Amino acid sequence: MTAHDGERRRDRILTAAERLFSEAGIDGVSMREIAAEAGVQLALISYYFGTKQELYRAVFRRRIEPVSEERLAMLQRILERKNPPPAIEDVLDALARPWVELRDTRGGLLYTRLIAREVSDLRESKRGIVKEMLDPVARRFIAAMEKVLPDLPRSEIHWGYHFFIGALLLLLMSTDRTQRLSGPLCDMSKSQKVIDEIVGFFSRALKTAAAERRSASGRKAKSAKGKRR
Amino acid sequence: MTAHDGERRRDRILTAAERLFSEAGIDGVSMREIAAEAGVQLALISYYFGTKQELYRAVFRRRIEPVSEERLAMLQRILERKNPPPAIEDVLDALARPWVELRDTRGGLLYTRLIAREVSDLRESKRGIVKEMLDPVARRFIAAMEKVLPDLPRSEIHWGYHFFIGALLLLLMSTDRTQRLSGPLCDMSKSQKVIDEIVGFFSRALKTAAAERRSASGRKAKSAKGKRR
DNA sequence: ATTTTTATTAGACGTCTGATCAATTTCCTT
DNA sequence: AAGGAAATTGATCAGACGTCTAATAAAAAT
Numbered sequence: 001m002t003a004h005d006g007e008r009r010r011d012r013i014l015t016a017a018e019r020l021f022s023e024a025g026i027d028g029v030s031m032r033e034i035a036a037e038a039g040v041q042l043a044l045i046s047y048y049f050g051t052k053q054e055l056y057r058a059v060f061r062r063r064i065e066p067v068s069e070e071r072l073a074m075l076q077r078i079l080e081r082k083n084p085p086p087a088i089e090d091v092l093d094a095l096a097r098p099w100v101e102l103r104d105t106r107g108g109l110l111y112t113r114l115i116a117r118e119v120s121d122l123r124e125s126k127r128g129i130v131k132e133m134l135d136p137v138a139r140r141f142i143a144a145m146e147k148v149l150p151d152l153p154r155s156e157i158h159w160g161y162h163f164f165i166g167a168l169l170l171l172l173m174s175t176d177r178t179q180r181l182s183g184p185l186c187d188m189s190k191s192q193k194v195i196d197e198i199v200g201f202f203s204r205a206l207k208t209a210a211a212e213r214r215s216a217s218g219r220k221a222k223s224a225k226g227k228r229r
Numbered sequence: 230m231t232a233h234d235g236e237r238r239r240d241r242i243l244t245a246a247e248r249l250f251s252e253a254g255i256d257g258v259s260m261r262e263i264a265a266e267a268g269v270q271l272a273l274i275s276y277y278f279g280t281k282q283e284l285y286r287a288v289f290r291r292r293i294e295p296v297s298e299e300r301l302a303m304l305q306r307i308l309e310r311k312n313p314p315p316a317i318e319d320v321l322d323a324l325a326r327p328w329v330e331l332r333d334t335r336g337g338l339l340y341t342r343l344i345a346r347e348v349s350d351l352r353e354s355k356r357g358i359v360k361e362m363l364d365p366v367a368r369r370f371i372a373a374m375e376k377v378l379p380d381l382p383r384s385e386i387h388w389g390y391h392f393f394i395g396a397l398l399l400l401l402m403s404t405d406r407t408q409r410l411s412g413p414l415c416d417m418s419k420s421q422k423v424i425d426e427i428v429g430f431f432s433r434a435l436k437t438a439a440a441e442r443r444s445a446s447g448r449k450a451k452s453a454k455g456k457r458r
Numbered sequence: 459a460t461t462t463t464t465a466t467t468a469g470a471c472g473t474c475t476g477a478t479c480a481a482t483t484t485c486c487t488t
Numbered sequence: 489a490a491g492g493a494a495a496t497t498g499a500t501c502a503g504a505c506g507t508c509t510a511a512t513a514a515a516a517a518t
Contacts, residue, residue, distance in 0.1 A: 009465085009466090022351065023351040023352065024256065024350075024351070024352060025254055025256060025257070025350070026257075027253065027254060027256035027257040028254070028255075028256040028352075030504075030505065030506080031505080031506060031507085032504080032505080032506090040466090041466065041467055041468080042467095042468095042506095042507095043466075043467070043468080043469095043507090043508085043509090044465080044466060044467080046506085046507065046508080047464095047465075047466075048465095050507095051506080051507080052506065052507090113349070113351060116349045117346075117349050117350070119399070119402075119403050119406070120342070120345045120346050120349050120398075120402045120403065121254070121346070122251065122252045122253070122342060123252065123253060123257075124403075124405075125405055130406065131406075131409065135406075135409065135410065138410055139410065142410065142411075154414055155411075155414040155415065158410070158411040158414045158415050159415055159426050159427075159430060160430065161410075161411075162396070162399060162400060162407055162410075162411070162415065163392075163396035163399075163400075163427065163430060163431075164396075165399060166395040166396035166397070166398060166399030166400060167391070167392035167393075167395035167396050168395070169349075169395060169399060170348070170391060170392075170394060170395025170398060170399075171391060171392075171395060173348075173349045174348050174349065174353075176353075176354055177348070177359060177360075177364075178391055180360065180364065181364065181367055181368065181371065181387070181390075181391075182371075182384075182387040182390075182391070185383055185384040185387045186384065186387050186388055186391065197388050198388075198392065201388060201389065201392060201434065201438075202392075202434075204434065204437065204438065205430065205431075205433065205434035205437070208433065208434070208437045209430075209433065238495085238496090259474075259475065259476080260475080260476060260477085261474080261475080261476090269496090270496060270497055270498075271476095271477095271497095271498095272477090272478080272479090272496075272497070272498080272499095273495080273496060273497080275476085275477065275478075276494095276495075276496075277495095279477095280476080280477080281476065281477090
């Protein structure tokens with residue numbers, strides 16, 4: 001085959017690996033299966049990526065950077081906005097949307113499953129993919145949450161972040177079960193709906209908690225202007 | 230070795246398999262590794278469990294039933310209680326506690342990781358472990374949530390359930406990352422604390438939503454004590 | 459036009475895989 | 489104490505595994 005489409009072949013390998021890894025994990029897929037799926041000779045994978053582990057990392061690298069950049073860009077736009085001032089739902093939206101919407105496009109769903117699988121893997125820390133590629137973005141978002149919810153203790157912000165990510169991950173990775181248990185009650189078909197539900201739920205929860213804190217400390221100090229809600 | 234500890238050997242195999250499967254998944258572990266970890270001859274695994282898949286299922290079966298029974302017993306005790314009447318935090322507590330506390334005891338942590346891994350596996354539906362062993366309990370709990378929060382639309386109950394399970398799973402399976410990102414702000418060492426945080430967060434969120442519904446529908450229809458779904 | 463570099467192929471390597479066998483030991487029942 | 493069932497062993501099977509190497513084909517550089 002011509003080498004003119006060389007870049008295409010390298011990409012085809014990544015796409016095939018992404019599909020298969022997301023279904024069965026790094027150990028559930030053989031290099032030969034990947035080669036076959038990509039319509040490529042086995043040795044070509046080693047030529048481009050070296051070992052299987054390195055191929056695995058390359059699959060992540062291709063997708064993480066665009067999503068992270070979009071998330072951070074959205075976040076910065078929000079934080080710089082003057083009116084209306086940035087709110088928690090905007091921050092959570094910037095966290096969820098680039099990811100959830102990736103689901104709709106090119107094999108994005110596969111990639112979200114891949115991430116979910118990686119996070120749940122005990123050997124993850126050995127590979128360090130999450131730590132290297134995802135943690136920096138996470139810290140930025142947590143900081144933003146602290147900024148837009150100054151009344152809420154930092155520990156509650158952090159808990160909320162982890163709960164939110166957990167909910168998001170489960171939703172993205174096990175849509176089957178959600179459908180099985182909830183059927184028409186939870187419509188997962190439209191990304192927009194899913195984002196609205198999860199962002200709405202968590203920002204309501206966090207805002208309520210912040211309001212309670214505010215009124216509690218207001219009560220403690222003399223000028224209790226009322227226990228909101 | 231004496232066959233007197235025959236049942237012990239069968240159990241040793243299960244324990245070893247549980248440890249290794251939870252770390253590396255069904256494909257990341259070989260029968261030989263399991264045999265070595267259990268201090269047992271390779272063929273003995275096939276003797277007791279047949280194929281590798283069947284061993285995998287047996288690992289789940291051993292743990293799921295006790296936890297499910299405890300959950301359902303707690304749930305029933307709660308629902309039958311007259312005063313104070315059952316509240317959402319009791320239901321969520323019954324959902325989380327038997328699982329989180331399992332973490333402290335015998336290799337329970339490993340098992341929770343195993344479940345998390347299984348839920349995130351696309352081939353899960355083929356094996357059907359989650360569907361067969363976990364879904365029935367899930368339905369009971371969703372029904373209970375609907376019962377103690379009659380004002381909340383069913384769809385919001387379902388979303389809340391999935392969010393809760395997602396948060397719980399992530400917390401149980403990736404404690405490393407939680408510590409890495411939040412350090413002392415999220416103390417994962419005491420199970421009691423973790424349960425309190427997650428149960429508190431979600432029951433506050435759901436109760437607030439229900440209260441808003443109540444006042445909203447109270448506003449819409451005048452004295453309507455609620456269009457119960 | 460010739461050399462150098464980059465892509466791509468075909469094949470084989472030693473090792474490990476899950477499964478199965480007959481043979482042997484241990485246990486339980488009588 | 490004998491006999492049958494259950495437990496355990498060591499060995500072996502064909503095949504799949506990831507990786508490597510040498511050879512070829514195409515492209516780029518000179």
